[in-house]
Amino acid sequence: MDRFKAMQTFVQIAEQGSLTRAAEALGTSLPAVVRSLAALEAHLGVRLFHRTTRRLSLTEEGRHYLPSARDVLLAADAADLALKAEAREPAGQLTITAPVLFGHMYVAPAITRFMQRHDKVRCSVLLYDRTVNLLEEGIDVGIRIGALEDSSLVAQSLGTIRRVVVASPAYLALHGVPRHPRDLAGTPCVRGRIDAPLQWVFHEGGRTVNVTLGSRLEFNHLAPAIEACAAGMGFGTFFSYQVLPLVAQGRLKLVLEDFEPPPRPVSVIYPNARLLPARTRAFIDWMKAEFCGLRM
Structure with missing residues:
Protein backbone atom coordinates (compact mmCIF):
# COMPACT_ATOMS: atom_id res chain seq x y z
CA MET A 1 0.00 0.00 0.00
CA ARG A 88 15.26 29.45 -8.01
CA GLU A 89 17.47 32.48 -8.21
CA PRO A 90 16.74 35.06 -5.46
CA ALA A 91 14.49 37.77 -6.88
CA GLY A 92 11.82 40.24 -5.81
CA GLN A 93 11.33 42.78 -3.03
CA LEU A 94 13.16 42.44 0.29
CA THR A 95 12.53 44.82 3.20
CA ILE A 96 15.15 44.97 5.96
CA THR A 97 15.40 46.90 9.21
CA ALA A 98 18.35 47.60 11.52
CA PRO A 99 19.40 50.05 14.27
CA VAL A 100 20.41 53.43 12.81
CA LEU A 101 24.14 53.60 13.55
CA PHE A 102 24.82 49.87 13.33
CA GLY A 103 22.84 49.80 10.11
CA HIS A 104 24.79 52.72 8.71
CA MET A 105 28.22 51.40 9.69
CA TYR A 106 27.88 47.65 9.12
CA VAL A 107 24.54 46.46 7.76
CA ALA A 108 24.23 48.83 4.79
CA PRO A 109 27.65 47.94 3.33
CA ALA A 110 26.82 44.22 3.67
CA ILE A 111 23.47 44.79 1.93
CA THR A 112 25.19 46.65 -0.89
CA ARG A 113 27.52 43.69 -1.46
CA PHE A 114 24.51 41.32 -1.37
CA MET A 115 22.71 43.41 -3.99
CA GLN A 116 25.78 43.41 -6.21
CA ARG A 117 25.70 39.60 -6.14
CA HIS A 118 21.93 39.26 -6.68
CA ASP A 119 20.85 41.71 -9.36
CA LYS A 120 17.22 40.50 -9.44
CA VAL A 121 16.57 41.51 -5.82
CA ARG A 122 15.04 44.89 -4.92
CA CYS A 123 15.70 46.11 -1.40
CA SER A 124 14.28 48.68 1.03
CA VAL A 125 16.35 49.37 4.17
CA LEU A 126 14.65 50.97 7.19
CA LEU A 127 16.95 52.20 9.97
CA TYR A 128 15.18 52.73 13.31
CA ASP A 129 16.37 53.03 16.91
CA ARG A 130 13.25 51.30 18.23
CA THR A 131 11.92 47.78 18.43
CA VAL A 132 10.22 47.08 15.12
CA ASN A 133 7.32 44.63 14.79
CA LEU A 134 8.26 42.78 11.63
CA LEU A 135 4.85 41.18 11.10
CA GLU A 136 2.79 44.32 11.67
CA GLU A 137 5.09 46.55 9.60
CA GLY A 138 5.54 44.17 6.68
CA ILE A 139 9.30 43.71 7.11
CA ASP A 140 11.02 40.54 5.93
CA VAL A 141 14.24 40.56 7.96
CA GLY A 142 15.63 42.54 10.88
CA ILE A 143 19.03 42.96 12.49
CA ARG A 144 18.54 43.22 16.24
CA ILE A 145 20.85 43.97 19.15
CA GLY A 146 19.68 42.30 22.35
CA ALA A 147 17.64 39.28 23.36
CA LEU A 148 14.68 38.19 21.25
CA GLU A 149 11.43 38.07 23.22
CA ASP A 150 8.89 37.56 20.41
CA SER A 151 8.25 33.81 20.00
CA SER A 152 6.71 34.38 16.55
CA LEU A 153 10.19 35.25 15.25
CA VAL A 154 13.30 33.21 14.57
CA ALA A 155 16.73 34.57 15.54
CA GLN A 156 20.06 33.40 14.15
CA SER A 157 23.19 34.67 15.85
CA LEU A 158 25.58 37.00 14.07
CA GLY A 159 27.79 37.63 17.10
CA THR A 160 27.97 39.85 20.17
CA ILE A 161 28.78 43.44 21.07
CA ARG A 162 29.76 45.06 24.36
CA ARG A 163 28.46 48.02 26.33
CA VAL A 164 31.58 50.10 27.04
CA VAL A 165 32.54 53.29 28.87
CA VAL A 166 34.79 55.82 27.13
CA ALA A 167 36.29 59.27 27.60
CA SER A 168 38.77 61.36 25.69
CA PRO A 169 42.49 61.09 26.53
CA ALA A 170 42.50 64.81 27.43
CA TYR A 171 39.60 64.39 29.85
CA LEU A 172 41.26 61.38 31.49
CA ALA A 173 44.57 63.26 31.79
CA LEU A 174 42.79 66.10 33.55
CA HIS A 175 40.44 64.13 35.80
CA GLY A 176 42.19 60.77 36.15
CA VAL A 177 41.41 57.27 34.91
CA PRO A 178 38.67 55.53 36.98
CA ARG A 179 39.77 52.25 38.54
CA HIS A 180 36.35 51.16 39.82
CA PRO A 181 32.79 52.03 38.76
CA ARG A 182 32.23 53.93 42.01
CA ASP A 183 34.88 56.42 40.83
CA LEU A 184 32.29 57.63 38.30
CA ALA A 185 29.70 58.58 40.93
CA GLY A 186 28.55 62.15 40.35
CA THR A 187 30.94 62.80 37.45
CA PRO A 188 29.54 64.42 34.30
CA CYS A 189 28.42 62.19 31.46
CA VAL A 190 27.35 62.76 27.87
CA ARG A 191 24.08 61.08 26.87
CA GLY A 192 23.01 60.07 23.39
CA ARG A 193 19.34 59.92 24.36
CA ILE A 194 17.39 62.50 26.29
CA ASP A 195 15.76 59.73 28.35
CA ALA A 196 18.93 57.65 28.78
CA PRO A 197 19.35 56.54 32.41
CA LEU A 198 21.88 58.33 34.59
CA GLN A 199 22.40 55.11 36.53
CA TRP A 200 24.93 52.92 34.75
CA VAL A 201 25.16 49.16 35.35
CA PHE A 202 28.43 47.31 35.87
CA HIS A 203 29.33 43.76 36.90
CA GLU A 204 31.85 42.76 39.53
CA GLY A 205 32.43 39.19 40.71
CA GLY A 206 29.01 37.99 39.59
CA ARG A 207 27.09 40.87 41.14
CA THR A 208 25.62 44.04 39.71
CA VAL A 209 27.06 47.44 40.59
CA ASN A 210 24.91 50.51 39.88
CA VAL A 211 26.48 53.95 39.71
CA THR A 212 24.66 57.27 39.28
CA LEU A 213 26.38 59.98 37.25
CA GLY A 214 25.58 63.62 36.64
CA SER A 215 24.15 64.86 33.35
CA ARG A 216 26.01 67.70 31.71
CA LEU A 217 25.18 67.31 28.02
CA GLU A 218 22.52 65.25 26.30
CA PHE A 219 21.43 64.71 22.70
CA ASN A 220 18.59 62.90 21.00
CA HIS A 221 21.07 61.15 18.70
CA LEU A 222 24.19 59.09 19.31
CA ALA A 223 26.60 60.56 16.74
CA PRO A 224 26.88 64.06 18.27
CA ALA A 225 27.04 62.55 21.76
CA ILE A 226 30.04 60.44 20.74
CA GLU A 227 31.73 63.47 19.17
CA ALA A 228 31.10 65.53 22.31
CA CYS A 229 32.59 62.76 24.41
CA ALA A 230 35.66 62.72 22.14
CA ALA A 231 35.88 66.50 22.59
CA GLY A 232 36.36 66.04 26.33
CA MET A 233 32.86 66.74 27.67
CA GLY A 234 32.80 63.77 30.03
CA PHE A 235 32.31 60.02 30.18
CA GLY A 236 29.96 58.22 27.83
CA THR A 237 28.55 54.70 27.65
CA PHE A 238 27.94 53.30 24.19
CA PHE A 239 27.92 50.05 22.29
CA SER A 240 31.43 49.04 21.30
CA TYR A 241 30.79 49.26 17.55
CA GLN A 242 29.70 52.89 17.95
CA VAL A 243 33.04 54.08 19.34
CA LEU A 244 35.70 51.63 18.15
CA PRO A 245 36.64 53.77 15.12
CA LEU A 246 37.39 56.72 17.45
CA VAL A 247 39.23 54.42 19.85
CA ALA A 248 41.40 53.25 16.93
CA GLN A 249 42.07 56.89 16.04
CA GLY A 250 43.13 57.65 19.62
CA ARG A 251 40.28 60.13 20.15
CA LEU A 252 38.59 57.98 22.81
CA LYS A 253 39.84 55.51 25.40
CA LEU A 254 38.05 52.53 26.90
CA VAL A 255 37.87 52.46 30.69
CA LEU A 256 36.58 49.98 33.28
CA GLU A 257 36.67 47.07 30.80
CA ASP A 258 36.87 44.55 33.66
CA PHE A 259 33.46 45.71 34.92
CA GLU A 260 31.47 45.59 31.69
CA PRO A 261 28.07 43.83 31.67
CA PRO A 262 27.74 40.61 29.63
CA PRO A 263 27.92 41.13 25.85
CA ARG A 264 24.64 41.51 23.99
CA PRO A 265 23.70 39.23 21.10
CA VAL A 266 23.41 40.54 17.56
CA SER A 267 20.93 38.51 15.53
CA VAL A 268 19.28 38.35 12.16
CA ILE A 269 15.57 37.85 12.82
CA TYR A 270 12.64 36.90 10.61
CA PRO A 271 9.07 35.61 10.94
CA ASN A 272 8.64 31.98 11.95
CA ALA A 273 7.32 30.75 8.59
CA ARG A 274 7.38 27.26 7.17
CA LEU A 275 8.58 28.57 3.83
CA LEU A 276 10.85 31.53 3.18
CA PRO A 277 11.38 33.06 -0.25
CA ALA A 278 14.73 32.31 -1.85
CA ARG A 279 15.74 35.98 -1.55
CA THR A 280 15.12 35.96 2.22
CA ARG A 281 17.05 32.74 2.81
CA ALA A 282 19.89 34.01 0.61
CA PHE A 283 20.09 37.27 2.58
CA ILE A 284 20.10 35.49 5.96
CA ASP A 285 22.92 33.22 4.80
CA TRP A 286 24.78 36.23 3.40
CA MET A 287 24.62 38.15 6.69
CA LYS A 288 25.78 35.14 8.68
CA ALA A 289 28.79 34.81 6.38
CA GLU A 290 29.48 38.56 6.45
CA PHE A 291 29.50 38.86 10.23
CA CYS A 292 30.79 35.33 10.91
CA GLY A 293 30.85 35.34 14.72
CA LEU A 294 31.13 39.10 15.22
CA ARG A 295 32.90 40.00 18.48
CA MET A 296 33.23 43.69 19.37
Whole structure:
Protein backbone atom coordinates (compact mmCIF):
# COMPACT_ATOMS: atom_id res chain seq x y z
CA MET A 1 0.00 0.00 0.00
CA ASP A 2 1.16 3.51 -0.83
CA ARG A 3 0.41 5.15 2.53
CA PHE A 4 0.91 8.69 1.24
CA LYS A 5 -1.51 8.10 -1.63
CA ALA A 6 -3.94 6.41 0.74
CA MET A 7 -3.84 9.48 3.02
CA GLN A 8 -4.51 11.73 0.03
CA THR A 9 -7.49 9.55 -0.89
CA PHE A 10 -8.84 9.60 2.66
CA VAL A 11 -8.57 13.40 2.94
CA GLN A 12 -10.25 13.90 -0.44
CA ILE A 13 -13.13 11.61 0.52
CA ALA A 14 -13.59 13.54 3.79
CA GLU A 15 -13.48 16.91 2.01
CA GLN A 16 -15.61 15.92 -0.97
CA GLY A 17 -18.13 13.95 1.08
CA SER A 18 -18.34 11.32 -1.65
CA LEU A 19 -16.27 8.48 -3.04
CA THR A 20 -17.25 9.43 -6.58
CA ARG A 21 -16.33 13.10 -6.17
CA ALA A 22 -13.07 12.12 -4.47
CA ALA A 23 -12.20 9.95 -7.48
CA GLU A 24 -12.91 12.89 -9.80
CA ALA A 25 -10.78 15.25 -7.69
CA LEU A 26 -7.89 12.77 -7.66
CA GLY A 27 -8.24 11.98 -11.37
CA THR A 28 -8.64 8.28 -10.72
CA SER A 29 -11.37 5.65 -10.81
CA LEU A 30 -14.01 4.91 -8.19
CA PRO A 31 -12.75 1.29 -7.68
CA ALA A 32 -9.22 2.64 -7.10
CA VAL A 33 -10.52 5.01 -4.41
CA VAL A 34 -12.47 2.20 -2.74
CA ARG A 35 -9.40 -0.07 -2.75
CA SER A 36 -7.14 2.65 -1.36
CA LEU A 37 -9.53 3.45 1.48
CA ALA A 38 -9.98 -0.24 2.31
CA ALA A 39 -6.21 -0.75 2.41
CA LEU A 40 -5.76 2.24 4.75
CA GLU A 41 -8.50 1.04 7.09
CA ALA A 42 -6.94 -2.43 7.13
CA HIS A 43 -3.54 -0.94 7.90
CA LEU A 44 -4.91 1.18 10.75
CA GLY A 45 -7.24 -1.51 12.03
CA VAL A 46 -10.21 0.87 12.26
CA ARG A 47 -13.08 2.06 10.10
CA LEU A 48 -12.70 5.67 9.01
CA PHE A 49 -16.14 6.21 7.50
CA HIS A 50 -19.70 5.13 8.12
CA ARG A 51 -20.97 4.10 4.68
CA THR A 52 -24.55 3.54 3.57
CA THR A 53 -26.14 3.69 0.13
CA ARG A 54 -27.22 7.27 0.82
CA ARG A 55 -24.70 8.71 3.23
CA LEU A 56 -20.95 8.86 3.95
CA SER A 57 -19.70 10.24 7.28
CA LEU A 58 -16.55 10.08 9.35
CA THR A 59 -16.34 7.73 12.29
CA GLU A 60 -14.96 8.98 15.60
CA GLU A 61 -11.59 7.47 14.60
CA GLY A 62 -11.81 9.15 11.22
CA ARG A 63 -12.42 12.55 12.83
CA HIS A 64 -9.31 12.10 14.98
CA TYR A 65 -7.20 10.91 12.05
CA LEU A 66 -8.18 13.67 9.60
CA PRO A 67 -6.16 16.60 11.11
CA SER A 68 -3.02 14.46 11.34
CA ALA A 69 -3.38 13.26 7.77
CA ARG A 70 -3.83 16.83 6.58
CA ASP A 71 -0.69 17.91 8.49
CA VAL A 72 1.35 15.14 6.86
CA LEU A 73 0.19 16.16 3.39
CA LEU A 74 0.84 19.86 4.08
CA ALA A 75 4.32 19.09 5.39
CA ALA A 76 5.09 17.09 2.26
CA ASP A 77 3.85 19.94 0.07
CA ALA A 78 5.97 22.41 2.05
CA ALA A 79 9.07 20.25 1.61
CA ASP A 80 8.46 20.10 -2.14
CA LEU A 81 7.97 23.86 -2.39
CA ALA A 82 11.08 24.56 -0.29
CA LEU A 83 13.20 22.37 -2.53
CA LYS A 84 11.82 24.09 -5.63
CA ALA A 85 12.41 27.52 -4.10
CA GLU A 86 16.04 26.65 -3.39
CA ALA A 87 16.55 26.01 -7.07
CA ARG A 88 15.26 29.45 -8.01
CA GLU A 89 17.47 32.48 -8.21
CA PRO A 90 16.74 35.06 -5.46
CA ALA A 91 14.49 37.77 -6.88
CA GLY A 92 11.82 40.24 -5.81
CA GLN A 93 11.33 42.78 -3.03
CA LEU A 94 13.16 42.44 0.29
CA THR A 95 12.53 44.82 3.20
CA ILE A 96 15.15 44.97 5.96
CA THR A 97 15.40 46.90 9.21
CA ALA A 98 18.35 47.60 11.52
CA PRO A 99 19.40 50.05 14.27
CA VAL A 100 20.41 53.43 12.81
CA LEU A 101 24.14 53.60 13.55
CA PHE A 102 24.82 49.87 13.33
CA GLY A 103 22.84 49.80 10.11
CA HIS A 104 24.79 52.72 8.71
CA MET A 105 28.22 51.40 9.69
CA TYR A 106 27.88 47.65 9.12
CA VAL A 107 24.54 46.46 7.76
CA ALA A 108 24.23 48.83 4.79
CA PRO A 109 27.65 47.94 3.33
CA ALA A 110 26.82 44.22 3.67
CA ILE A 111 23.47 44.79 1.93
CA THR A 112 25.19 46.65 -0.89
CA ARG A 113 27.52 43.69 -1.46
CA PHE A 114 24.51 41.32 -1.37
CA MET A 115 22.71 43.41 -3.99
CA GLN A 116 25.78 43.41 -6.21
CA ARG A 117 25.70 39.60 -6.14
CA HIS A 118 21.93 39.26 -6.68
CA ASP A 119 20.85 41.71 -9.36
CA LYS A 120 17.22 40.50 -9.44
CA VAL A 121 16.57 41.51 -5.82
CA ARG A 122 15.04 44.89 -4.92
CA CYS A 123 15.70 46.11 -1.40
CA SER A 124 14.28 48.68 1.03
CA VAL A 125 16.35 49.37 4.17
CA LEU A 126 14.65 50.97 7.19
CA LEU A 127 16.95 52.20 9.97
CA TYR A 128 15.18 52.73 13.31
CA ASP A 129 16.37 53.03 16.91
CA ARG A 130 13.25 51.30 18.23
CA THR A 131 11.92 47.78 18.43
CA VAL A 132 10.22 47.08 15.12
CA ASN A 133 7.32 44.63 14.79
CA LEU A 134 8.26 42.78 11.63
CA LEU A 135 4.85 41.18 11.10
CA GLU A 136 2.79 44.32 11.67
CA GLU A 137 5.09 46.55 9.60
CA GLY A 138 5.54 44.17 6.68
CA ILE A 139 9.30 43.71 7.11
CA ASP A 140 11.02 40.54 5.93
CA VAL A 141 14.24 40.56 7.96
CA GLY A 142 15.63 42.54 10.88
CA ILE A 143 19.03 42.96 12.49
CA ARG A 144 18.54 43.22 16.24
CA ILE A 145 20.85 43.97 19.15
CA GLY A 146 19.68 42.30 22.35
CA ALA A 147 17.64 39.28 23.36
CA LEU A 148 14.68 38.19 21.25
CA GLU A 149 11.43 38.07 23.22
CA ASP A 150 8.89 37.56 20.41
CA SER A 151 8.25 33.81 20.00
CA SER A 152 6.71 34.38 16.55
CA LEU A 153 10.19 35.25 15.25
CA VAL A 154 13.30 33.21 14.57
CA ALA A 155 16.73 34.57 15.54
CA GLN A 156 20.06 33.40 14.15
CA SER A 157 23.19 34.67 15.85
CA LEU A 158 25.58 37.00 14.07
CA GLY A 159 27.79 37.63 17.10
CA THR A 160 27.97 39.85 20.17
CA ILE A 161 28.78 43.44 21.07
CA ARG A 162 29.76 45.06 24.36
CA ARG A 163 28.46 48.02 26.33
CA VAL A 164 31.58 50.10 27.04
CA VAL A 165 32.54 53.29 28.87
CA VAL A 166 34.79 55.82 27.13
CA ALA A 167 36.29 59.27 27.60
CA SER A 168 38.77 61.36 25.69
CA PRO A 169 42.49 61.09 26.53
CA ALA A 170 42.50 64.81 27.43
CA TYR A 171 39.60 64.39 29.85
CA LEU A 172 41.26 61.38 31.49
CA ALA A 173 44.57 63.26 31.79
CA LEU A 174 42.79 66.10 33.55
CA HIS A 175 40.44 64.13 35.80
CA GLY A 176 42.19 60.77 36.15
CA VAL A 177 41.41 57.27 34.91
CA PRO A 178 38.67 55.53 36.98
CA ARG A 179 39.77 52.25 38.54
CA HIS A 180 36.35 51.16 39.82
CA PRO A 181 32.79 52.03 38.76
CA ARG A 182 32.23 53.93 42.01
CA ASP A 183 34.88 56.42 40.83
CA LEU A 184 32.29 57.63 38.30
CA ALA A 185 29.70 58.58 40.93
CA GLY A 186 28.55 62.15 40.35
CA THR A 187 30.94 62.80 37.45
CA PRO A 188 29.54 64.42 34.30
CA CYS A 189 28.42 62.19 31.46
CA VAL A 190 27.35 62.76 27.87
CA ARG A 191 24.08 61.08 26.87
CA GLY A 192 23.01 60.07 23.39
CA ARG A 193 19.34 59.92 24.36
CA ILE A 194 17.39 62.50 26.29
CA ASP A 195 15.76 59.73 28.35
CA ALA A 196 18.93 57.65 28.78
CA PRO A 197 19.35 56.54 32.41
CA LEU A 198 21.88 58.33 34.59
CA GLN A 199 22.40 55.11 36.53
CA TRP A 200 24.93 52.92 34.75
CA VAL A 201 25.16 49.16 35.35
CA PHE A 202 28.43 47.31 35.87
CA HIS A 203 29.33 43.76 36.90
CA GLU A 204 31.85 42.76 39.53
CA GLY A 205 32.43 39.19 40.71
CA GLY A 206 29.01 37.99 39.59
CA ARG A 207 27.09 40.87 41.14
CA THR A 208 25.62 44.04 39.71
CA VAL A 209 27.06 47.44 40.59
CA ASN A 210 24.91 50.51 39.88
CA VAL A 211 26.48 53.95 39.71
CA THR A 212 24.66 57.27 39.28
CA LEU A 213 26.38 59.98 37.25
CA GLY A 214 25.58 63.62 36.64
CA SER A 215 24.15 64.86 33.35
CA ARG A 216 26.01 67.70 31.71
CA LEU A 217 25.18 67.31 28.02
CA GLU A 218 22.52 65.25 26.30
CA PHE A 219 21.43 64.71 22.70
CA ASN A 220 18.59 62.90 21.00
CA HIS A 221 21.07 61.15 18.70
CA LEU A 222 24.19 59.09 19.31
CA ALA A 223 26.60 60.56 16.74
CA PRO A 224 26.88 64.06 18.27
CA ALA A 225 27.04 62.55 21.76
CA ILE A 226 30.04 60.44 20.74
CA GLU A 227 31.73 63.47 19.17
CA ALA A 228 31.10 65.53 22.31
CA CYS A 229 32.59 62.76 24.41
CA ALA A 230 35.66 62.72 22.14
CA ALA A 231 35.88 66.50 22.59
CA GLY A 232 36.36 66.04 26.33
CA MET A 233 32.86 66.74 27.67
CA GLY A 234 32.80 63.77 30.03
CA PHE A 235 32.31 60.02 30.18
CA GLY A 236 29.96 58.22 27.83
CA THR A 237 28.55 54.70 27.65
CA PHE A 238 27.94 53.30 24.19
CA PHE A 239 27.92 50.05 22.29
CA SER A 240 31.43 49.04 21.30
CA TYR A 241 30.79 49.26 17.55
CA GLN A 242 29.70 52.89 17.95
CA VAL A 243 33.04 54.08 19.34
CA LEU A 244 35.70 51.63 18.15
CA PRO A 245 36.64 53.77 15.12
CA LEU A 246 37.39 56.72 17.45
CA VAL A 247 39.23 54.42 19.85
CA ALA A 248 41.40 53.25 16.93
CA GLN A 249 42.07 56.89 16.04
CA GLY A 250 43.13 57.65 19.62
CA ARG A 251 40.28 60.13 20.15
CA LEU A 252 38.59 57.98 22.81
CA LYS A 253 39.84 55.51 25.40
CA LEU A 254 38.05 52.53 26.90
CA VAL A 255 37.87 52.46 30.69
CA LEU A 256 36.58 49.98 33.28
CA GLU A 257 36.67 47.07 30.80
CA ASP A 258 36.87 44.55 33.66
CA PHE A 259 33.46 45.71 34.92
CA GLU A 260 31.47 45.59 31.69
CA PRO A 261 28.07 43.83 31.67
CA PRO A 262 27.74 40.61 29.63
CA PRO A 263 27.92 41.13 25.85
CA ARG A 264 24.64 41.51 23.99
CA PRO A 265 23.70 39.23 21.10
CA VAL A 266 23.41 40.54 17.56
CA SER A 267 20.93 38.51 15.53
CA VAL A 268 19.28 38.35 12.16
CA ILE A 269 15.57 37.85 12.82
CA TYR A 270 12.64 36.90 10.61
CA PRO A 271 9.07 35.61 10.94
CA ASN A 272 8.64 31.98 11.95
CA ALA A 273 7.32 30.75 8.59
CA ARG A 274 7.38 27.26 7.17
CA LEU A 275 8.58 28.57 3.83
CA LEU A 276 10.85 31.53 3.18
CA PRO A 277 11.38 33.06 -0.25
CA ALA A 278 14.73 32.31 -1.85
CA ARG A 279 15.74 35.98 -1.55
CA THR A 280 15.12 35.96 2.22
CA ARG A 281 17.05 32.74 2.81
CA ALA A 282 19.89 34.01 0.61
CA PHE A 283 20.09 37.27 2.58
CA ILE A 284 20.10 35.49 5.96
CA ASP A 285 22.92 33.22 4.80
CA TRP A 286 24.78 36.23 3.40
CA MET A 287 24.62 38.15 6.69
CA LYS A 288 25.78 35.14 8.68
CA ALA A 289 28.79 34.81 6.38
CA GLU A 290 29.48 38.56 6.45
CA PHE A 291 29.50 38.86 10.23
CA CYS A 292 30.79 35.33 10.91
CA GLY A 293 30.85 35.34 14.72
CA LEU A 294 31.13 39.10 15.22
CA ARG A 295 32.90 40.00 18.48
CA MET A 296 33.23 43.69 19.37
